[in-house]
Every structure is written in C-alpha cells, then in structure tokens.
Amino acid sequence: MKGKSLLMILLIAGGAAVGYRWLPSYYNPFTPLTLDDPPGKITQYKLRRLTPEACEGLLEQANRRALIRTQAVADSEGTCPLRNVVRVRSFGPVSLSGSFLASCPLALSSALFVSQQARPLTRAYMGSELAQIEHLGSFACRNIYHRPDARLSEHATADALDISAFRLANGRRVTILRGWKADDTQPWLQALLAASCGYYGNGLGPDYNAAHANHFHLGMRGFGLCR
Numbered sequence: 013m014k015g016k017s018l019l020m021i022l023l024i025a026g027g028a029a030v031g032y033r034w035l036p037s038y039y040n041p042f043t044p045l046t047l048d049d050p051p052g053k054i055t056q057y058k059l060r061r062l063t064p065e066a067c068e069g070l071l072e073q074a075n076r077r078a079l080i081r082t083q084a085v086a087d088s089e090g091t092c093p094l095r096n097v098v099r100v101r102s103f104g105p106v107s108l109s110g111s112f113l114a115s116c117p118l119a120l121s122s123a124l125f126v127s128q129q130a131r132p133l134t135r136a137y138m139g140s141e142l143a144q145i146e147h148l149g150s151f152a153c154r155n156i157y158h159r160p161d162a163r164l165s166e167h168a169t170a171d172a173l174d175i176s177a178f179r180l181a182n183g184r185r186v187t188i189l190r191g192w193k194a195d196d197t198q199p200w201l202q203a204l205l206a207a208s209c210g211y212y213g214n215g216l217g218p219d220y221n222a223a224h225a226n227h228f229h230l231g232m233r234g235f236g237l238c239r
Contacts, residue, residue: 047073051128051210056236059121059211064096067116071098071123078104080123085113092153092168106131109146109177113170117232118150121211122173125230129207134180137200144179148227172231189226192218204228209238 037043045058047070062070074080082098098119099111103126114122126145134142152167166172177187191197201217205228208215213234218225220239 045070047077047079047124051207053210055124056210059117059124060213060235062117062120064116067120068096071116071120074120074123079127080104080119082114082119083111090153092151092164094151094170097151097170103127103145106142107144109144112147112150112173114150114173115170115232118171118173118230121232122230125208125211129210130204133200133203133207134178137203138180138184138197139182140184141181142178143181145175146177146179148174148176150174166231166233171233172229175228175230176226187226188218188228192225205238209236212236212238214238 037046037049039054041054041057044066045055045062049055049058071080071082075082080103081101083101085094085097085099087096088094094113097113097115100108100114100119100122101111102108103123106126126142130145131142134140150167150173151170152165154165154168155161156163156165167174175188177185177191179185186197186201188201191201205215205217208228208230212230213232213236214229215238216224216229216231217227217239220229
C-alpha cells in the first residue's frame with residue numbers, strides 16, 4: 013500500500029509540474045504581468061505585486077501602445093511629498109476633462125481598466141464609444157473626509173481618482189449623480205464600478221455613502237473592495 017501511495021503522489025506531482033510548465037502566463041501568478049493579460053484575479057494579484065521598476069516599464073509600454081498618454085513630473089516635497097508620479101493626459105482615444113497627477117500604479121491600473129473594461133462595457137450597454145472621462149481630481153493633500161484626526165487620504169499620495177461623469181461619442185453626457193438612478197444608465201454604471209474591482213484596491217460609488225453620491229472613487233488601497 014505504501015508503494016502505491018508513493019507512486020500516486022509522484023504521478024500527481026509530475027502532472028502538476030507538467031501542467032505548471034504549459035500553463036498560459038496569464039493564468040500563472042508567478043509570471044510577470046503583461047498589458048495583454050485578461051481581467052481576473054490573477055491579473056489583479058500581479059498588479060498589486062508590481063515593483064516600482066516593473067510598473068514604470070509597463071507604463072512606458074502602455075504609452076507606446078497609446079493606451080495612455082503621460083508626462084513625467086518632478087518629485088515634490090512638503091506636507092504631502094510626491095515620488096514617481098506622472099501627469100495623465102488621456103487614455104488613448106478617451107480624453108479627460110483635465111489632466112491629473114497619478115502614482116504609477118494608479119496610472120497603469122486606470123489605463124488597463126479603460127482599455128479592457130470601460131470602453132467595451134460602454135459599447136455593449138450604451139451603443140456608443142466612450143469619448144471622455146470627467147473627474148474631480150486625484151491629488152489633494154488632506155486626510156480622509158477632511159477630518160483632522162483621520163489618516164491621510166489616498167488622494168494625498170495621488171493614489172486615487174474621483175470620476176464624476178462620462179461623455180459618449182454620440183454626444184450624451186452621463187453624470188454619476190443622475191445616471192446611477194436612471195433606468196437606462198444604471199446597469200452600465202454598475203457594471204463599470206463592478207469591473208473596477210479587478211484593477212483598483214477599492215472602488216466606491218453612490219451606494220457606499222452620501223459622500224460618494226456624485227462620483228466613483230477609484231483608489232489603490234486594499235484588494236478589490238467595490239461597492
């Protein structure tokens with residue numbers, strides 16, 4: 013019996029080794045992230061494990077592939093010093109209401125979210141292309157909810173973006189405030205917020221609390237909390 017058990021263990025171990033070798037890279041949590049990895053828990057895991065050097069390399073690739081357009085920004089000092097941030101100008105064909113400062117993880121996660129989810133979901137639900145993202149900003153040197161006794165907000169390190177509205181190629185403008193409760197836009201906006209879980213540490217919307225009634229807060233803290 014012991015011999016048979018040992019043989020079974022060896023067969024299982026051998027099968028696992030062979031399977032691991034031929035496992036597609038996007039299903040393998042130990043291979044480097046690529047811009048073509050599909051959405052999912054493995055991609056999310058890889059995003060969270062990126063080293064600063066790996067993030068910068070992927071962001072350079074994303075710029076070359078026109079998934080995002082960024083500009084280098086000098087480090088700053090002060091109460092909320094910024095290190096290794098960029099200024100995001102656009103997401104390929106999707107323009108912005110204004111540029112914003114972003115840490116490398118926020119910029120890269122946003123580029124993948126827009127290209128892999130926001131644009132396809134907009135076509136599927138709204139029958140039009142996503143043309144522009146309107147936002148309330150990213151960097152703000154403050155505590156959470158401006159409370160003096162609270163910890164620093166993600167905005168204090170340019171690790172969060174607040175999206176307030178979307179413009180479509182057909183000319184329609186949909187705000188989070190009104191669109192979240194409208195029958196024809198609510199499913200689309202809910203799908204967008206749910207999809208953000210695969211890229212950001214947290215995605216907070218109108219159902220989270222009254223402070224988020226008019227925007228989506230997409231931040232890097234946590235591990236996929238979206239509500």
